[in-house]
Amino acid sequence: MGLSSKNNVNKLYKACDGIPVLPRQQIVDKLVAKNIEGNSSSIIRKFLNILHKSKLAKVSQIIDDEKTIEIIKTNDYIQKIDLAMLSRLLSAINESNSKIEKDELKKLLYGNYTDKEFEKIVRAAKENVVNKDDNDH
Numbered sequence: 001m002g003l004s005s006k007n008n009v010n011k012l013y014k015a016c017d018g019i020p021v022l023p024r025q026q027i028v029d030k031l032v033a034k035n036i037e038g039n040s041s042s043i044i045r046k047f048l049n050i051l052h053k054s055k056l057a058k059v060s061q062i063i064d065d066e067k068t069i070e071i072i073k074t075n076d077y078i079q080k081i082d083l084a085m086l087s088r089l090l091s092a093i094n095e096s097n098s099k100i101e102k103d104e105l106k107k108l109l110y111g112n113y114t115d116k117e118f119e120k121i122v123r124a125a126k127e128n129v130v131n132k133d134d135n136d137h
Helices: 006-015 024-033 041-053 077-095 102-108 115-135
Strands: 057-063 066-071
Touching: 006 041, 006 077, 024 041, 024 066, 041 057, 041 066, 041 077, 077 102, 077 115, 102 115
Parallel strands: none
Antiparallel strands: 057 066
């Protein structure tokens, strides 16, 4: 199945309910133990990377030289994931002087957006790209 389906992202995010602040590998192990169909430890690690890039997983503290991860629970997690993904994608498109059609871009996102909502998330993603560039200097 892979991580690419919205259904899978939803299942993994919901499976994080009740998982306390733990080292990353222990979170992976707990999610693997839940036997979520179509998921392996590799897919779960990719999922945790996406949460981290979306600011939905953060380093909570360091215990015995090991970082512990807190998974942030919010109702708008799909929008946060899409925003982070879109920001990176727009940055890459910008750097390579490429173009992508709006409809094709929309298909890559996990959420379903009206045209107005899509324009809003694209504007926010473009702001992230500009702010990231400003912070790099």
